[in-house]
Amino acid sequence: MACRWDASGEDGFERKGTNMRQVVISLVLALAACAAWAQEDLEAAKQSIEKWLETERLVTKEEQDWRVGKEVLQERIDLVRRESEALKERIAQTKKDMREAETKTAELKAQNEVVKAGTKSLADDIKQLELRTLAMLPRTPESVRLRVDPLTQRIPANPKECRLTLSERYQNVVGTLNELNKAAREISVSGEMRQLADGRQVEVSVFYVGLAQAYYVNEKSGVAGMGFAGERGWEWEERNDLVEPVSRVLAIYRGESPAAYVPLPVKVK
Numbered sequence: 001m002a003c004r005w006d007a008s009g010e011d012g013f014e015r016k017g018t019n020m021r022q023v024v025i026s027l028v029l030a031l032a033a034c035a036a037w038a039q040e041d042l043e044a045a046k047q048s049i050e051k052w053l054e055t056e057r058l059v060t061k062e063e064q065d066w067r068v069g070k071e072v073l074q075e076r077i078d079l080v081r082r083e084s085e086a087l088k089e090r091i092a093q094t095k096k097d098m099r100e101a102e103t104k105t106a107e108l109k110a111q112n113e114v115v116k117a118g119t120k121s122l123a124d125d126i127k128q129l130e131l132r133t134l135a136m137l138p139r140t141p142e143s144v145r146l147r148v149d150p151l152t153q154r155i156p157a158n159p160k161e162c163r164l165t166l167s168e169r170y171q172n173v174v175g176t177l178n179e180l181n182k183a184a185r186e187i188s189v190s191g192e193m194r195q196l197a198d199g200r201q202v203e204v205s206v207f208y209v210g211l212a213q214a215y216y217v218n219e220k221s222g223v224a225g226m227g228f229a230g231e232r233g234w235e236w237e238e239r240n241d242l243v244e245p246v247s248r249v250l251a252i253y254r255g256e257s258p259a260a261y262v263p264l265p266v267k268v269k
Helices: 007-139 142-152 166-184 240-253
Strands: 187-195 201-209 213-218 223-230 233-238
Touching: 007 142, 007 166, 007 233, 142 166, 142 187, 187 240, 201 223, 201 240, 213 240, 223 240
Parallel strands: none
Antiparallel strands: 187 201, 201 213, 213 223, 223 233
16 A cells, blocks of 8 residues: 555645644633633623622611610600600699689688778778767866876767778777776866856866866855866856865865765756
């Protein structure tokens, strides 16, 4: 068997080698492209992961902030609720206090009206007492009038123009009446001038028995008389026949004579 070299076969082999190189190059290029693509995908994946992690961190932070904010907000809500309840209680207490104050004010007004009515009634009573007390003064002995003069000077003739309180006015009246009551139970002697029926002025000793009856005498002049309290004051009656008995009474009063029964006339009007 003869061996022949076939040029076409060598060319074919060369062609086959060329194709292999092209395939290898293509594979290398493909692998390089794949590597490049893989690198790009890796970078993209890395960036995606980083973005996801950042997002997760942001979400976690937002959740934490939300929880903290929720707690703070809840605390504020609770505080506002407590303050609101306390305010409601204060408002309720204030309303209660106002109602009690209104009730107390109404009671005080009612009491004030009662006091006003009582004060007016008391003022009217004191006014009547003052008028009666002043009306009694002309019927009292001069010595007694002088004794009560500091009190009677304070009794107003016109109560409307008086600046004294009701208490002060009442004390003046009571003080005067006490002195008059004392004088009504005592015997007093005073020296006075008496005008006689003939016009003469004679100094006499006047013997007062309380506030109703009196006797006077002047032994040297032989003048005597008796008096009684009338509507306009003391009224005097000349009774010279009483010189001796009135003189005896005065002597007994002064301790110059022993006690004895001395009859004297009494006249009451």
